[in-house]
Amino acid sequence: MKINEIKSCIIGPALSAEQFIAEHFFVFLIKGTMNGYDGNKHYALKAGESCLIRKNRLARYNKVKDNDEFGKVVIFFDEVFLKAFQKKHSLVFKNFTSNDAFIRLKKDNLINSFLLSLEPYYNNTGNISPEFSDIKREELLLILLHLHPELSDVLFDFGIPGRLDLEKFMQQNYKFNVSIERLAFLTGRSLSAFKRDFKTIFNDTPNRWLVKRRLKEARFLIEEKGLRPTDIYVDLGFEDLSHFSFAFKKEFGITASACMVDKDKALEN
Numbered sequence: 241m242k243i244n245e246i247k248s249c250i251i252g253p254a255l256s257a258e259q260f261i262a263e264h265f266f267v268f269l270i271k272g273t274m275n276g277y278d279g280n281k282h283y284a285l286k287a288g289e290s291c292l293i294r295k296n297r298l299a300r301y302n303k304v305k306d307n308d309e310f311g312k313v314v315i316f317f318d319e320v321f322l323k324a325f326q327k328k329h330s331l332v333f334k335n336f337t338s339n340d341a342f343i344r345l346k347k348d349n350l351i352n353s354f355l356l357s358l359e360p361y362y363n364n365t366g367n368i369s370p371e372f373s374d375i376k377r378e379e380l381l382l383i384l385l386h387l388h389p390e391l392s393d394v395l396f397d398f399g400i401p402g403r404l405d406l407e408k409f410m411q412q413n414y415k416f417n418v419s420i421e422r423l424a425f426l427t428g429r430s431l432s433a434f435k436r437d438f439k440t441i442f443n444d445t446p447n448r449w450l451v452k453r454r455l456k457e458a459r460f461l462i463e464e465k466g467l468r469p470t471d472i473y474v475d476l477g478f479e480d481l482s483h484f485s486f487a488f489k490k491e492f493g494i495t496a497s498a499c500m501v502d503k504d505k506a507l508e509n
Contacts, residue, residue: 252316270311276301278341297341336390403428
């Protein structure tokens with residue numbers, strides 16, 4: 241059996257549609273491409289590659305099929321599992337620091353052999369039977385720590401996010417669709433402290449500011465970069481085009497399409 245013939249599976253909870261990573265998870269791409277963005281960098285994971293996606297990060301990712309096919313193996317490392325693993329195994333910490341939400345992993349036969357070994361444990365739903373899932377997760381984690389000892393500093397840090405510069409954080413992450421409660425947590429604040437600090441810095445509520453900031457960027461991208469509304473509304477955090485169009489018209493008194501027309505006329509003159 242070849243590595244590109246293994247079945248897709250998920251060990252752990254289903255992948256959340258929310259753009260907040262609640263638990264660490266390993267991804268191996270069988271077929272297709274996965275594009276990711278964490279507010280700092282863009283990432284591309286191709287077939288045969290793997291990465292660790294870190295918890296307590298804002299990130300979004302999308303899949304691109306290859307010949308109408310896409311396949312992945314996703315394995316979660318939740319905190320309960322990691323604490324049990326830590327009690328059982330000796331760990332070495334390397335003082336590793338990185339702000340990346342997506343940590344690319346080495347290609348190695350150990351990972352390939354592990355993935356092939358999952359096949360006998362699949363049940364009829366295409367998932368690993370629960371009685372074997374922790375054993376296989378432990379095996380994978382031992383492999384990853386052998387290949388990347390520095391991951392101990394990432395996986396076994398059970399602290400909560402510290403207090404961050406709120407203005408810098410929001411200007412960097414306004415495109416992500418997450419709740420205000422998540423934003424408060426990620427900036428090291430209670431919800432009430434987050435709202436109070438937000439009002440002091442931006443003189444607005446978080447929800448209103450987020451919409452205005454996204455629309456401001458949208459107008460810049462349309463008028464100055466020549467992009468179309470259909471090209472940008474998802475990346476800016478709008479769930480659908482009609483919502484974006486309504487909000488744009490309400491904010492600027494002109495449709496996004498009209499901005500494109502005005503820009504074209506200016507260029508002609």
